[in-house]
Amino acid sequence: MTGSLDGKVSIVTGGASGIGRATALMFAREGAAVVVADIDATGAARTAEEIAAQGGRSIAVTADVSAEADCVTVVETAVSTFGGLHVLFNNAGIIRRADAIGTSVEEWDRVMAVNVRSVFLMCKHAVPAMTSGGSIVNTGSGWGLKGGGNAISYCASKAAVVNMTRALAIDHAAAGIRVNSVNPGDTDTPMLREEARQLAEDWSAFAADAADRPMGRSGTPDEIAKAVLFLAGDAASYVTGTALVVDGGGLA
Template identity: 80%
Template sequence: MNTLEGKIAIVTGGASGIGRATALTFARAGARVVVADIDGPGAEATVEQIAAVAGDKAAVAVRADVSDSDDCRRIVQTALDAFGALHVLFNNAGIIRRTTALDLDVEEWDRVMAVNVRSVFLMCKHAIPAMTEGGSIVNTGSGWGLKGGGNAISYCASKAAVVNMTRALAIDHARAGIRVNSVNPGDTDTPMLRDEARQLGEDWAAFQTDAADRPMGRSGTPDEIAQAVLFLASDAASYITGSALVVDGGGLA
């Protein structure tokens, strides 16, 4: 049941990291995928990787800003135009600013909220009416959406919003056959994690050591998060909605 054979999926933030790994995982599981990202060349590169494992017609790329309503509508329409339906939405696009409230510009706060929170609302607003056969939505939260973290006020606030918005969406749309869950990674070896080290002015090797300070003794990989997303997206999770699945090597525990 852990398959997406015959399903159509959208992955936002699909140019790198967890988004790219999940787009590839979805394609290997039988889905056709719309890869959306503000990084157009990165999204195209993901589509090329998908073509190598699932064929030339398995994916299309869309350059889009998911904080913009028209762009979100266009992403959904691309899925309908290219593949004729929509069954899975993975809201993964996100950014982080590692700073306290005192050092955070208002414009930076607004941008984090736009990319991390507004985008989830907009994508769901436009995608849910297209899910005429029911579907599954997975939103990327974070361990820091369930507990606090230092020097990351806007990120923590935004991911907490995603986790609770997920619950509200699950309640509202369950009778339409649409499940909505969040996946909540811990530190995962992605370009965003490396950018965090840069923002904090920390040596990458030392930052990795700190990230590994959890029961399993290491940070996660994008492929490991992608497998959790695949589970939530698939019929293997048919009775799961409104849940916040933590995938963090035991860090939150």
């Protein structure tokens, strides 16, 4: 690795597992201090401990990022512990696999809260802390750019993230803050396995269907993390407002 985030302070939401964990570890290897935020306190602590064991700087914060007070705490922790904030990766997310008829109002509201309101709230409180500019990366999805079956709340929420990213990029460019979204295809994470459970599908059959794309396989968390690292760092210094698709050719 190149140390491309040396001296930077970062926040990773949903950092307990999957893409969030892989990105937190990668940010740390690249020199960033990492605040690992997740509603899963044990998982967040485990990620922070892995970073420390590898010689990095990290702190875990238990947070429900759909709640404003928790978002304030996450940002304040970054600033008070590490002295500033330069990178925010809004990655926390959930999925409910159902159509409109099968989706309850409560499920709709929870998906929107975790997937959309959290991005708004984290940006609302992180942007003022990015006093020397910074980079924000939001996790969208291929299903934020096209439709998908039996996932109406998830598709709607990720489309909102993609366009909110564009609006944020316009609003905060003058402050030196870049905002982009990374849009993964099916990636072998605990959330993908949760999708199979919700659909009551055999994991092997579900995984085979998820791999039905030109490259013939699902992605790995590390592959998505590399794309996030690119968007977060100076290599993407002239990239803002973009929706980077990382899906093995699925949307193609």
